[in-house]
Amino acid sequence: MTPSESYISIRNVGKKFGDFEAIESISMDIREGEFFSLLGASGCGKTTLLRMLAGFETPTRGDILIDGQQMNDVPPFERPVNMVFQSYAIFPHMNVRDNIGYGLRRLKLPRAKRNDMIDEMLELVQLQGYGDRRSDALSGGQRQRIALARALILKPKVLLLDEPLGALDKRLREQMQVELRRLQRSVGITFVFVTHDQEEALTLSDRIAVMSGGKVLQVDTPDGLYERPRTREVAGFIGSMNFIEGKVLSRVNGHATLGLSAFGEIQVDAKQIGFVEGEAVPLAIRPEKIELLKEPSEGAVPGSLELKSYHGERSYFQVRVDGCDDLVSVSTQNAGRAKLRALEEGAAVWLKWRDDAFIVLDKN
Numbered sequence: 001m002t003p004s005e006s007y008i009s010i011r012n013v014g015k016k017f018g019d020f021e022a023i024e025s026i027s028m029d030i031r032e033g034e035f036f037s038l039l040g041a042s043g044c045g046k047t048t049l050l051r052m053l054a055g056f057e058t059p060t061r062g063d064i065l066i067d068g069q070q071m072n073d074v075p076p077f078e079r080p081v082n083m084v085f086q087s088y089a090i091f092p093h094m095n096v097r098d099n100i101g102y103g104l105r106r107l108k109l110p111r112a113k114r115n116d117m118i119d120e121m122l123e124l125v126q127l128q129g130y131g132d133r134r135s136d137a138l139s140g141g142q143r144q145r146i147a148l149a150r151a152l153i154l155k156p157k158v159l160l161l162d163e164p165l166g167a168l169d170k171r172l173r174e175q176m177q178v179e180l181r182r183l184q185r186s187v188g189i190t191f192v193f194v195t196h197d198q199e200e201a202l203t204l205s206d207r208i209a210v211m212s213g214g215k216v217l218q219v220d221t222p223d224g225l226y227e228r229p230r231t232r233e234v235a236g237f238i239g240s241m242n243f244i245e246g247k248v249l250s251r252v253n254g255h256a257t258l259g260l261s262a263f264g265e266i267q268v269d270a271k272q273i274g275f276v277e278g279e280a281v282p283l284a285i286r287p288e289k290i291e292l293l294k295e296p297s298e299g300a301v302p303g304s305l306e307l308k309s310y311h312g313e314r315s316y317f318q319v320r321v322d323g324c325d326d327l328v329s330v331s332t333q334n335a336g337r338a339k340l341r342a343l344e345e346g347a348a349v350w351l352k353w354r355d356d357a358f359i360v361l362d363k364n
């Protein structure tokens with residue numbers, strides 16, 4: 001990304017709490033208007049990074065710039081950001097309008113102007129008609145909308161959202177995801193969104209930073225993370241994945257031949273491979289990129305079906321292949337596949353793939 005495309009620039013930012021290094025050294029750039037997510041397991045440093053963007057924590061080292069302006073010494077209330085928390089932090093005894101308008105009070109706006117702004121927000125988060133209700137009389141989803149409206153009414157350039165949907169049950173969360181995406185599109189501001197839920201991150205984001213242990217492992221589009229994870233850790237974190245080790249047998253004319261023991265040989269583009277002959281190559285392949293057959297076929301590897309599970313739209317099959325320690329996970333769409341679904345556990349099956357379905361991971 002060129003410096004002019006970067007709206008939020010995080011440069012070698014680290015954070016220590018005493019001796020404990022919560023963030024090691026993170027550098028990344030976020031574009032204006034982007035829906036950007038920080039994704040990672042609990043404790044990996046997502047909230048700490050978000051709080052440094054908000055100004056609630058001071059980096060131990062490094063710089064944060066927003067819209068070209070150095071933020072290090074700018075206090076939270078002077079930063080062009082606002083934050084939404086998982087616990088909505090709205091005032092239960094106040095009605096919806098007063099909650100949404102809370103941040104406007106110190107701006108000393110004329111009453112009519114303030115009311116117009118609140119009306120606009122009520123419409124934006126689809127709470128028209130709820131303005132005079134007490135906030136504690138509303139559902140979790142509605143309260144989260146109030147929290148969003150209260151943050152957005154101040155027209156921040158950046159909205160920071162720390163697991164804002166985490167307290168909602170699955171159905172409501174899915175509804176609010178759609179809502180949040182629509183909201184972000186219609187206001188056009190930059191969202192930095194924290195979640196530990198990979199599906200949520202994939203559905204909502206323009207780009208995602210996958211974090212682990214205070215580090216960023218990979219920053220990419222949802223598609224890029226799914227199709228081209230660079231490391232085993234990222235590949236295992238997003239969706240399900242089979243891991244297989246290959247060995248470089250030869251490199252000729254831009255192609256490398258890899259030996260996969262029980263799985264035969266595959267050809268890959270040698271450019272992807274920084275490996276030399278004889279070296280081990282970590283590979284990964286998605287369950288849906290493997291074809292499951294009931295009959296032998298040229299190039300197909302034989303195995304036996306150990307387990308199958310039905311997931312509505314798809315079925316998952318765990319296949320034992322001789323000479324391979326791990327079961328191979330295969331998934332197929334159910335529509336039009338009645339014969340595969342009818343396979344009994346213990347049945348003989350064959351597996352087939354295209355060579356380019358394999359992802360070559362980085363050496364560790």
Ligand SMILES: Nc1ncnc2c1ncn2[C@@H]1O[C@H](COP(=O)(O)OP(=O)(O)O)[C@@H](O)[C@H]1O
Pocket residue numbers: 017020022040041042043044045046047048049
């Ligand atoms: N104020 C603090 N003092 C000491 N340790 C902290 C503090 N805040 C966070 N940590 C530690 O830093 C790590 C990252 O925390 P956090 O950013 O909250 O992770 P996440 O939001 O990804 O779950 C955790 O190990 C946490 O215990």
Ligand SMILES: [Mg+2]
Pocket residue numbers: 046047048
């Ligand atoms: Mg957190």
